[in-house]
Amino acid sequence: MNKLPERIRIKDIARLADVSVGTVDRVLHGRSGVSEASRKRVEEILKQLDYQPNMYASALASNKKYIFCCLLPQHLEGDYWTAVENGISNALRAFSDFHISVKTFYYDPYDYDSFATEANHIIEINPDGVMVAPTIESYTEDFITQLNDKLIPYIYIDSNLKKLPGLAFYGQNSRQSGYFAARMLMLLAAPKEELVIIRKIHQGIVGSNQQENREKGFRKYMQEFHPNCKIYELDLDADSDDADAKMIDEFMNQHPDIKSGITFNSKAYIIGEYLQSRGIKDFNLIGYDLLMRNVSCLREGSISFLIAQQPEMQGYSGIKALCDFLIFKKEVKQLNYMPIDLLSIENINYYSSVSFADMK
């Protein structure tokens, strides 16, 4: 299987399709003034040759500036969303030749009105493209409807809004991810049939669509394969981290036999660090996302597995999709599920050591 592709020139295509160079150029740029028969012949030849127009050269020649706005949940440095923002920065660097800029707005994930307020700021800016991590459906819908009215293309990351599809979605299939997590937790827990789900909650709000869907998928697996397993719940207060240890203490004292648990947010380290502080070594814990504190628990053995979802890639791909659509006029794939990656102390060191950021 030898491959020796030669540079394809427009005049070669013209010769092969038996049309003029001007006709090839018109087909390539989607302009009118070409007979149906000629268009078909040119398109066939282009397909046969797997022709790639030189997108860089033409985009570099343009001076148009592109302003993108992102709407993400508020977070502290080192939280899950920091990784998404790193991906955005990488994309900005990767496409720095093409005059793009990004302005990011942050909403309180436990306050829906805050989402609406920040969304309005973005509408006022009237950007060329938008990337949003949705909150609950009704509030997300209001924003998206306005974007549609203004013909602004938008990307979803983290969770999707299927009834108002964006230019693209980048994120995990949360239900399937929870389903997978259940299998892995039961491998660790066997033969015991008892476990606990730990949440962080504020006024009844879990704070993300992802968490809710992961739990649904988890419970689906349990119903199918371990219908007799007792599933306990421990709801910690999202507002007061100080009370966590006391609440976990109480739970553990009441249920000393429970040796397996899972968190569907990115804060498994709360439990992992608790287990370390109490010297508990026989508890099987699964969590999400590679925050430094989570990874540190994984290395210490207080977290058994972490499930990752390539947040940098989500941030990078979202911005890249806007570039592809607006600048390079390339087709963008609509549904882009992230891998459901299992990390343990044995394979974590090799995770994404060749990262997408090297792949420009």
Added chain:
Amino acid sequence: MNKLPERIRIKDIARLADVSVGTVDRVLHGRSGVSEASRKRVEEILKQLDYQPNMYASALASNKKYIFCCLLPQHLEGDYWTAVENGISNALRAFSDFHISVKTFYYDPYDYDSFATEANHIIEINPDGVMVAPTIESYTEDFITQLNDKLIPYIYIDSNLKKLPGLAFYGQNSRQSGYFAARMLMLLAAPKEELVIIRKIHQGIVGSNQQENREKGFRKYMQEFHPNCKIYELDLDADSDDADAKMIDEFMNQHPDIKSGITFNSKAYIIGEYLQSRGIKDFNLIGYDLLMRNVSCLREGSISFLIAQQPEMQGYSGIKALCDFLIFKKEVKQLNYMPIDLLSIENINYYSSVSFADMK
């Protein structure tokens, strides 16, 4: 964290560093004729501004053609190496603007002299760069020494030759991968302490460095955590696939209690399909690589887990590294371990659905 990067021009850098435009240009291109103090000032400014020279524009302007040669094991369509070659094709497409071509040679993995013969063909061509999947050390060394003499840069994929480091290596840490596989297999096997390693062998030759190292890592884990586990070996003949079922039958009849096994090559499907044909459903099997027949066994339940290692990315990254070094004059990272990815029936559908190929 708002990001509004502006286009940086050479004259801006000159102004900030208080030097001439010519000086900035000399520093950017590593030419002499610049005082140490000026060089330092310019480099500091470049760093502060995170300056990216416009590599596309300058490379596009050049007309130099680059010929790369690859040396890979012989294989059939659909084998592991097909995925590596897909990565090579993707890279060829991605960098098609830059006049690169690839010629691939194939050696018999069970015949070391064949490696030497094909290597000589490559030396005769005198290519601009080489990518090689090494055979055993002594034969690989001969080839590499000749490349070094001719100052031809080379990339290792699949396995590395640490004592003669290449421009870059892309592949899995095979020992750690085997170590990880052991943990996963013992999770499935527990509480039983008995398993079988299945190989394909021709005249005592396993056929790849990777397989040998995976088994070493596997045995290391077993020694550390399950020193009493009985490990059986079943060596199938690499030359006659027809005899496989009979040999597995014999083994299974002799050892009816063994319910867990692993293969370190990419042909776990031999065992998986055997299990299906015999209606055996209580055997835990782990294998490597996402060949279609392996994935089909995973979906049927006759393989429990597959470990993957991004072969497309290896092929893509190797060619990209040659481009980065030769065309874009970019620094290339030397050691690039692939992730150790665990796939089960629950997460396989989401593996690399956003692939590196989308990430150019």
